[in-house]
Amino acid sequence: MAGPFTFVVLGLSLSSSWGNGHATTWRALLRGLREEGHRILFLERDLPWYAEHRDLPDPDFCALEFYSGIDDLRRYLPAIRNADAVVVGSFVPEGVKIIDFVAAANPEVLCFYDIDTPVTLARLDRGEEDYLAKRQIPIFDVYFSFSGGNVLNLLESRYGARRAEALHCSVDPAQHFNTGEAIEWDLGYLGTYSPDRQPALERLLIEPARRLPHLRFVVAGAQFPESIDWPSNVERFEHLPPSEHASFYTRQRFTLNITRRDMVELGWSPSVRLFEAAACGTAIISDRWRGLDDLMPEHEAIIIGETAEEVVRQLTSLPEPERQAIEHAARERVLTAHTGRARAREMIRAIECSNAALPSMAVR
Known part of the structure; x- marks a missing residue:
């Protein structure tokens, strides 16, 4: 693949793992992307309950910046437009508005990473559209799903996803290993x-x-x-x-x-x-x-x-x-x-294979 690529990611939280499993998933994946040579800007909504419990305020594998709301995101429009790929995650506050905002900027490739696929689909079927609307699923070049198996066909056939790909969570071997301590x-x-x-x-x-x-x-x-x-x-x-x-x-x-x-x-x-x-x-x-x-x-x-x-x-x-x-x-x-680097390679392959990516990203 040509590269390195530049990513802009809008996710629930990277800086704080307090009360959410998203942070560790994003950390492993983004570190893996960085190890593969790619550059990442992570945009996180500045929320008080995460601000009070930040255990990674300054990651060494990506740029991390905070925004206060939709209007504040406008200062990142150049980065969104110039990125090789923009990824929006599940459970992002005001996610429906943010997806519309990012899509209107016409990024090179737009992806969704659903770290909560079963929860998301159950919510959509109940008419709950707080971080993703049904009408938005077809606009993504790739819909990355925390869940694999039959749900991928379901996302494409029932919900209209252009391309649904499994992207399970992963682990960072540098952070998760046997420490040799005695069993307690x-x-x-x-x-x-x-x-x-x-x-x-x-x-x-x-x-x-x-x-x-x-x-x-x-x-x-x-x-x-x-x-x-x-x-x-x-x-x-x-x-x-x-x-x-x-x-x-x-x-x-x-x-x-x-x-x-x-x-x-x-x-x-x-x-x-x-x-x-x-x-x-x-x-x-x-x-x-x-x-x-x-x-x-x-x-x-x-x-x-x-x-x-x-x-x-x-x-x-x-x-x-x-x-x-x-x-x-x-x-x-x-x-x-199932390491972050293995997931990063899976993500890049899926983006390269997406119909939107082939004619444009291949020449970068």
Whole structure:
């Protein structure tokens, strides 16, 4: 490919991972693009709750600038018009207006990166169009989807996407690796509170903790209600910045992966936490969903746990050599195919193959 390319990205947040999984996804992908030689300007809405919790205010892999609203974006019109590709992400505040604003600037290539595809489609079907409108889907040269599988055909056939491409979340190996620390917890979980995930957390971690008072458990994540009755052997962290994720996963014997209901129903929607934990060499116990076996084959690279009894059995009966073999297989899969740099290459290939990109970007 010709290059390097210049990207302008408008996403939910790059500077703060507080209460959102977008930041780590963007960081891994953009670092991968930079490692491939491309240049990126990331534009982030200056919001107070992120401003108060910024754990990456000055990234070394892209330019990061903040804007106060639609009118303030006008000062970036030259950058938008001159970029090789502009990417708008899901859940951007006033996203519908921003997409219209960017599209009116007629950028070389316009893409959407839906880090929340199952949630997005469920919202659109309910008539909720806060960050993306149905009418806007056909204007993108490439619609990058967090989810793969059948949803790609759905995006093109039902919603009118010109080109739908899977672009799963990814991991940065420089940030996620086994730190060599001693194990402190038998089972842990990292994730922001979500009402639809809470029943699974109750079933797959809290109940096993009650049944196994001699073992140690940990849950890290923001916004959990004070009404939750945590067993005494469950340690809690309100927030864990990405810089501490590697240490957190390394100190777990097993970690729990729980998937949002919309993502389970759609399938092929791996969480960034899944890849982070695997990169750190931690054995993963996960709920079951379509497409998971394509990424992490059961018994080979991941353990499926659907009941408290199954989790208790794994925690108390799985031979140590088997646990180590599972975590090693998962780590090898992630470092081979699910790094930020691997995703960056997938993104560039898709952009080059888009009908809009072929005649214009090839000569740059």
